[in-house]
Amino acid sequence: MNTKILLNEDQIPRQWYNIIPDMPGPLAPVINPQTLKPIVPEDMLSIFPMSLIEQEMSPQRWIDIPDEVRDIYRLWRPSPLFRAHRLEKALGTPAKIYYKHEGVSPAGSHKPNSAIPQAWYNKQAGIRRLATETGAGQWGTSLALACSMFGLECTIYMVKVSCSQKPYRKSMMQLWGATVIPSPSELTNAGRSILAHDPDCSGSLGIAISEAVEDAANHADTNYALGSVLNHVCLHQTVIGQEAREQMKIAGDYPDVVIACCGGGSNFAGLAFPFIADRASGKQVRCLAVEPASCPTLTKGVYAFDYGDTARMAPIAMMYTLGHDFVPPGIHAGGLRYHGQSPLISQLYHAGQIEAKSYKQNACFEGALLFSRCEGIVPAPESSHAVRAAIDEAVLAKEEGKERTILFGLSGHGQLDMGAYDAYLSGDLEDYEYSSELVKQSLERLPKVQL
Numbered sequence: 001m002n003t004k005i006l007l008n009e010d011q012i013p014r015q016w017y018n019i020i021p022d023m024p025g026p027l028a029p030v031i032n033p034q035t036l037k038p039i040v041p042e043d044m045l046s047i048f049p050m051s052l053i054e055q056e057m058s059p060q061r062w063i064d065i066p067d068e069v070r071d072i073y074r075l076w077r078p079s080p081l082f083r084a085h086r087l088e089k090a091l092g093t094p095a096k097i098y099y100k101h102e103g104v105s106p107a108g109s110h111k112p113n114s115a116i117p118q119a120w121y122n123k124q125a126g127i128r129r130l131a132t133e134t135g136a137g138q139w140g141t142s143l144a145l146a147c148s149m150f151g152l153e154c155t156i157y158m159v160k161v162s163c164s165q166k167p168y169r170k171s172m173m174q175l176w177g178a179t180v181i182p183s184p185s186e187l188t189n190a191g192r193s194i195l196a197h198d199p200d201c202s203g204s205l206g207i208a209i210s211e212a213v214e215d216a217a218n219h220a221d222t223n224y225a226l227g228s229v230l231n232h233v234c235l236h237q238t239v240i241g242q243e244a245r246e247q248m249k250i251a252g253d254y255p256d257v258v259i260a261c262c263g264g265g266s267n268f269a270g271l272a273f274p275f276i277a278d279r280a281s282g283k284q285v286r287c288l289a290v291e292p293a294s295c296p297t298l299t300k301g302v303y304a305f306d307y308g309d310t311a312r313m314a315p316i317a318m319m320y321t322l323g324h325d326f327v328p329p330g331i332h333a334g335g336l337r338y339h340g341q342s343p344l345i346s347q348l349y350h351a352g353q354i355e356a357k358s359y360k361q362n363a364c365f366e367g368a369l370l371f372s373r374c375e376g377i378v379p380a381p382e383s384s385h386a387v388r389a390a391i392d393e394a395v396l397a398k399e400e401g402k403e404r405t406i407l408f409g410l411s412g413h414g415q416l417d418m419g420a421y422d423a424y425l426s427g428d429l430e431d432y433e434y435s436s437e438l439v440k441q442s443l444e445r446l447p448k449v450q451l
C-alpha cells in the first residue's frame, strides 16, 4: 500500500487543459465597467499582455506550456499525491482518502503554477513591472518569486489586516525583491477614497485589486496580474488535476468525489476541471467546492453581473457574488475572502455540475489539527476547509457503511500561519456569522447590465 505516489519530471503536463470548449453553454460576455458594454480584447491591453487575453477566451481545449515555464515547474512539480492511511484509521472509515499536496512549491501553495506563466508572458510582451494584490500573502509571495525568476519588478498591494496577521509573508515577498504596500493605501485614488470614508478600514481583496489595477492602468511599462478568478488562471492550475489523474491511475483508484477549497476558484478549478473532463467518457465524479461560512459566495451569493473589485475599475463578470463592496470578516483563511467567484466555476455551479458547501473556521481548524497529527503536514487555513469537508465525507461513508474514494486538494502548508493555529489552540478563534444584511445592502449596488 503506497503512501506517496510520485511522478517524474518528464510527466509534468506539456499542456494546460482549457475547459471553455467543454462548458455546459456559451460563456456570458465580460462587461466593460465604464461603458457597460461587452469588453473587446483591446480594452484589457492596458493591464494584460495579448497572449493572456487570448488564453482568457480561447476555444482551444489544449494549450502548450512554454518550455521556460515547465523548466521552473520542475523545481517542485510534479507535486506528490498522498494516501492518508493514518487519517483513515483515526476516523475508522472504510473510505480511501487521497490528497494532492501543492504546499511543496517554494511559496508554499498552488499559486506559483499561474504566477510563473503570467510573469513569463508579461516578460515576453516587454513589460518591466507587475502590480498585484494579495490577501493572505500567498499570491503576493508567488508573484514575487515569479518576478524574481524573470527579472521583473513587482509591486504588491497587501490587504491591511493580513499585513499584521501574516508579517512573515511580507518578509518573503521582500526577500524575493517585491515592494509591499498595505492596502487601502494613500498611493491610489481607489485607496484614498476608501480611507476618506473609513480611515481604519482593514482592507479587502476587492479594494487591493482596485489599487493594483489603477497602478497598472496608469503606467505603460506595468501590467496587472491576478492570482485567481480569471479563466487563464484556472487554466494554468490544471497541471494539478492532470497530475492527480495520473497518480490516481498508479494507485489503481479513481475518486468518487474531488474536494477543494474555493476562494476565487483557481485551486478548485485546477484540481477538478481535468476530472470534470472525464465525465465525457462516462465517469461519475462529484466535485465539491468548499468555502468559508463568513464569505459564502457560492452557497449564499447570487448569480449576477458584478464588478471584480470594490472601486468598479475591474471588468464586470457574470458570477456568484456577495456584492463588490461586501467586506468579509477578517478570518484567518485570508485567501478565501473574495466577494466573487470564477465565472467558469459559477457557470458550472449554476448548471448543477458541481456542489458547494461552507464551514466556519473553528470546524476547519479542528479538522486541520486531526490531519496534522495523523499526516504530519500542517495545512494552510484555506486548505483546512477542504480537509474538513474530506473528513466529513469519510465519516459519512462510515455511517453509511460504504466504500468511497475521496481526493482532496491540500492547496498549501500552514507553517506561516501559526498565529491562526495559536488562536485556535487557545480557544480565541471567533466564528463569524456571515452578515445577510450587509450582503443584501451590497447586492443592491450590482451594476445594471443590459445586453
Ligand SMILES: *Cc1c(COP(=O)(O)O)cnc(C)c1O
Pocket (backbone or CB within 6 Å): 109, 110, 111, 136, 138, 139, 227, 228, 229, 261, 262, 263, 264, 265, 266, 267, 268, 335, 336, 380, 382, 383, 411, 412, 413
Ligand atoms: C489563495 C489560496 C487559496 C484560494 O485559492 P483560489 O484559487 O483563489 O480559490 C486556497 N489555498 C491556499 C493555500 C491559498 O493560498
